[in-house]
Amino acid sequence: MKTARRILATDLPVAAILVFALVPWVWMLLTSLRPEAELTRAPVHLFPDVISLANHIELLRRTSFAENLRDSLIVALGAVSLGLLLSLPAAYAFARLRFRGHGALKTGFLMVNMFPVVLLILPLFVLMKSLGLLDTYFALIMGHATFTLPFAIWLMSGYVAAIPPELDEAAMIDGATRLQLFVRVLLPLATPGMVAVGIYLFIASWNEYLFALMLAGRNVRTVTVALQMFIGENEIHWGLLTAAGTLVALPATALFLIAQKHLAAGLTGGAVKG
Amino acid sequence: MHARSLPWLLLAPALLATGFLVLLPVADTLWLSLHDVILYRPRSQPFVGLGNYIALLDDADFWESLGHSLVWVVVAVGLQFSLGFTAALLLNRAFPWRGLARALVIVPWALPSVIIGLVWTWMLDFNLGLINTLGLRWGLLDAPVAWLAQPGTAMLAVILAVVWQGFPFFAITLLAGLQGIPKELYEAAEIDGASTFNSFRNVTLPSLAPVIATALLLRMIWVANSLDLILVMTGGGPGTATQTLPLYAFLKAWSGADYGHGSALAVVLAILLLGVVSTYAARANR
Numbered sequence: 001m002k003t004a005r006r007i008l009a010t011d012l013p014v015a016a017i018l019v020f021a022l023v024p025w026v027w028m029l030l031t032s033l034r035p036e037a038e039l040t041r042a043p044v045h046l047f048p049d050v051i052s053l054a055n056h057i058e059l060l061r062r063t064s065f066a067e068n069l070r071d072s073l074i075v076a077l078g079a080v081s082l083g084l085l086l087s088l089p090a091a092y093a094f095a096r097l098r099f100r101g102h103g104a105l106k107t108g109f110l111m112v113n114m115f116p117v118v119l120l121i122l123p124l125f126v127l128m129k130s131l132g133l134l135d136t137y138f139a140l141i142m143g144h145a146t147f148t149l150p151f152a153i154w155l156m157s158g159y160v161a162a163i164p165p166e167l168d169e170a171a172m173i174d175g176a177t178r179l180q181l182f183v184r185v186l187l188p189l190a191t192p193g194m195v196a197v198g199i200y201l202f203i204a205s206w207n208e209y210l211f212a213l214m215l216a217g218r219n220v221r222t223v224t225v226a227l228q229m230f231i232g233e234n235e236i237h238w239g240l241l242t243a244a245g246t247l248v249a250l251p252a253t254a255l256f257l258i259a260q261k262h263l264a265a266g267l268t269g270g271a272v273k274g
Numbered sequence: 275m276h277a278r279s280l281p282w283l284l285l286a287p288a289l290l291a292t293g294f295l296v297l298l299p300v301a302d303t304l305w306l307s308l309h310d311v312i313l314y315r316p317r318s319q320p321f322v323g324l325g326n327y328i329a330l331l332d333d334a335d336f337w338e339s340l341g342h343s344l345v346w347v348v349v350a351v352g353l354q355f356s357l358g359f360t361a362a363l364l365l366n367r368a369f370p371w372r373g374l375a376r377a378l379v380i381v382p383w384a385l386p387s388v389i390i391g392l393v394w395t396w397m398l399d400f401n402l403g404l405i406n407t408l409g410l411r412w413g414l415l416d417a418p419v420a421w422l423a424q425p426g427t428a429m430l431a432v433i434l435a436v437v438w439q440g441f442p443f444f445a446i447t448l449l450a451g452l453q454g455i456p457k458e459l460y461e462a463a464e465i466d467g468a469s470t471f472n473s474f475r476n477v478t479l480p481s482l483a484p485v486i487a488t489a490l491l492l493r494m495i496w497v498a499n500s501l502d503l504i505l506v507m508t509g510g511g512p513g514t515a516t517q518t519l520p521l522y523a524f525l526k527a528w529s530g531a532d533y534g535h536g537s538a539l540a541v542v543l544a545i546l547l548l549g550v551v552s553t554y555a556a557r558a559n560r
Contacts, residue, residue, distance in 0.1 A: 088285035099281040123302035207386035256384035
């Protein structure tokens with residue numbers, strides 16, 4: 001009796017929400033597995049008559065999509081490296097050191113989070129063009145790493161602050177320099193934080209569209225921009241498009257499932273600690 | 275190394291990058307917004323003061339896009355929050371497959387906006403879309419609907435897509451917040467004879483308030499600024515039916531090649547957001 005009530009009040013509503021959350025994903029996957037002929041036939045059959053990988057094979061053999069995946073991977077890994085390099089020292093300063101302007105600066109970084117991309121994309125385009133960096137990996141990596149920096153610093157300082165300060169003091173008493181302290185004590189302990197921030201940076205860069213569209217797009221074309229090539233004047237190649245969509249979605253989804261606990265804890269941790 | 279310069283040394287890379295790639299372009303946009311800048315007329319860029327801003331007052335498209343932005347933010351964030359909060363409360367209860375459900379609920383959040391836009395466009399397709407197919411089969415629709423081609427339904431459709439994208443964010447952050455509420459508070463409420471509703475109102479909501487506030491603020495800023503989903507699904511159309519303020523600014527500057535006007539629009543958006551955020555922060559700190 002109690003179980004029946006639980007199923008009615010909890011299991012069923014959860015299932016309904018999950019159906020809403022998953023149907024578009026599943027529909028994308030099912031579409032990508034249909035042969036082209038089945039895609040243009042109405043009425044639509046909910047499940048494919050034949051399952052075929054023809055779209056995925058054509059996508060990787062006949063189009064530039066494999067190169068686009070490579071470009072996205074290079075940009076995302078670059079953004080992760082640069083983002084960690086920039087955010088870790090800053091997070092250490094915010095979490096461990098007291099200095100004039102500490103609060104104002106921390107708020108300032110969060111305010112940067114608020115600027116609309118449209119506010120800076122045009123001058124950024126002009127800037128990159130004048131520096132000759134337009135359509136390079138470097139331009140996109142810089143753009144992605146910088147734009148995600150405020151949140152990366154916020155997330156990271158939560159992790160650094162959670163490392164017991166007694167460890168610093170113990171190391172200092174043992175005669176360690178600040179650098180030794182940073183490398184030998186803090187860095188290993190901050191590894192979970194770096195993984196979480198790294199995954200956040202990777203997903204943000206992998207999924208980003210507007211910078212990738214404006215600052216690159218010809219030589220360096222990431223997957224989100226490349227999807228446009230399946231959208232023709234009069235028709236959209238839904239088979240190829242959804243095949244590309246599933247390939248793009250897989251790594252980000254997998255990483256998200258791994259990192260979700262850390263990201264959520266970071267979000268709420270920052271909210272409570274301010 | 276002096277202790278006093280250490281923090282600045284550590285912050286320098288982050289500050290430099292932010293200065294060059296965020297603050298400088300923002301200042302540049304402010305500057306551009308005071309000039310008459312047309313892309314294909316690079317030699318003549320006269321200073322017009324607040325001319326671009328004053329022109330906005332008479333620009334019907336501006337007021338329309340502002341109204342769309344308001345609907346977009348309020349309805350989308352409101353629905354994301356309601357659905358996300360419901361999901362969080364449900365996922366906080368005990369049931370056998372809870373771990374799996376918690377993992378799966380975030381799937382939409384992981385997808386790029388561009389793909390979300392395209393998948394929903396496909397689902398809303400007139401002839402071959404899942405929504406029309408099921409709607410007809412279940413008798414909910416009499417005839418297929420061209421969701422994205424009609425002004426009345428296009429806004430609904432893009433909001434549906436952004437609600438799908440954003441509700442997991444609320445579900446996950448609010449769930450983490452719920453898990454942080456000490457069990458003793460609920461036990462005490464139970465001893466005092468509080469009903470489920472009362473302990474929700476007097477324990478859950480107050481404990482969760484800071485998390486709710488931060489999540490709402492972050493999401494609101496994000497939704498207000500986002501334009502890729504709409505750009506992909508409707509491009510602001512049909513006509514200008516789904517053109518929000520950031521999209522209008524982008525299209526004006528980019529397709530219209532009118533940098534001055536577009537910059538002014540972007541600045542107005544930033545000022546409006548700044549106003550909302552500072553009001554919000556002032557209230558939160560009181």
